[in-house]
Amino acid sequence: NAGVTQTPKFRILKIGQSMTLQCTQDMNHNYMYWYRQDPGMGLKLIYYSVGAGITDKGEVPNGYNVSRSTTEDFPLRLELAAPSQTSVYFCASSNNRAEQYFGPGTRLTVT
Amino acid sequence: QQQVKQSPQSLIVQKGGIPIINCAYENTAFDYFPWYQQFPGKGPALLIAIRPDVSEKKEGRFTISFNKSAKQFSLHIMDSQPGDSATYFCAASSFRNAGNMLTFGGGTRLMVKP
Numbered sequence: 001n002a003g004v005t006q007t008p009k010f011r012i013l014k015i016g017q018s019m020t021l022q023c024t025q026d027m028n029h030n031y032m033y034w035y036r037q038d039p040g041m042g043l044k045l046i047y048y049s050v051g052a053g054i055t056d057k058g059e060v061p062n063g064y065n066v067s068r069s070t071t072e073d074f075p076l077r078l079e080l081a082a083p084s085q086t087s088v089y090f091c092a093s094s095n096n097r098a099e100q101y102f103g104p105g106t107r108l109t110v111t
Numbered sequence: 112q113q114q115v116k117q118s119p120q121s122l123i124v125q126k127g128g129i130p131i132i133n134c135a136y137e138n139t140a141f142d143y144f145p146w147y148q149q150f151p152g153k154g155p156a157l158l159i160a161i162r163p164d165v166s167e168k169k170e171g172r173f174t175i176s177f178n179k180s181a182k183q184f185s186l187h188i189m190d191s192q193p194g195d196s197a198t199y200f201c202a203a204s205s206f207r208n209a210g211n212m213l214t215f216g217g218g219t220r221l222m223v224k225p
Contacts, residue, residue, distance in 0.1 A: 004154075031210065031211050033212070040218070040220075041217060042117070042200060042216055042217040043155070043200065043213075043215045045212055048212055050209065050210050056210060058212065090154050090155070092154075094211055096211070099145070099160075100211075102154030102155050102156065103154050104152075104154050105152075105153075105154050
């Protein structure tokens with residue numbers, strides 16, 4: 001199993017551009033999450049999903065959108081990128097109240 | 112407010128020392144308290160976790176101490192090694208949370224000197 005995979009690893013965006021961060025898990029987990037991690041800070045939840053077709057906002061959802069059409073995929077969409085969205089983005093998945101498995105992250109810079 | 116406060120922000124110990132990282136929470140509905148370890152350039156990985164029905168849990172050199180009345184829990188690393196140098200995050204979640212969401216502390220950057 002590959003676990004949780006994320007693409008791209010790095011990306012530089014200009015202000016106002018849009019992009020989609022991809023996340024795929026092959027563990028058949030119901031729950032999936034998107035976090036952002038700013039330098040020297042903890043992880044903040046952006047959006048989460050409890051299953052295909054069901055998504056909900058986390059702590060910092062503004063400027064982002066998600067969809068969950070399949071169990072495996074949970075893409076994060078950034079519309080009109082802003083410098084405040086410069087961060088490292090982590091996708092995670094879980095199937096119970098125990099471990100969340102994290103992907104390797106996408107480092108995004110908006111200039 | 113669902114907050115988890117973590118201290119210290121950074122910690123330097125000599126090899127063989129016992130670093131201690133502390134976390135405090137406010138939400139009494141929290142019932143699962145994991146610790147995650149993150150190496151530079153990698154995603155966090157679960158290290159050890161505890162539920163409030165026990166006061167201590169050990170896994171190898173890592174121990175969680177839990178004080179339910181004080182709403183505090185801590186991570187102790189016995190006989191610390193340079194390879195333990197990483198950022199450690201405490202977290203908490205509640206059974207009432209339908210999404211199994213974790214609330215993370217701010218992280219502690221640990222350096223273990225040889």
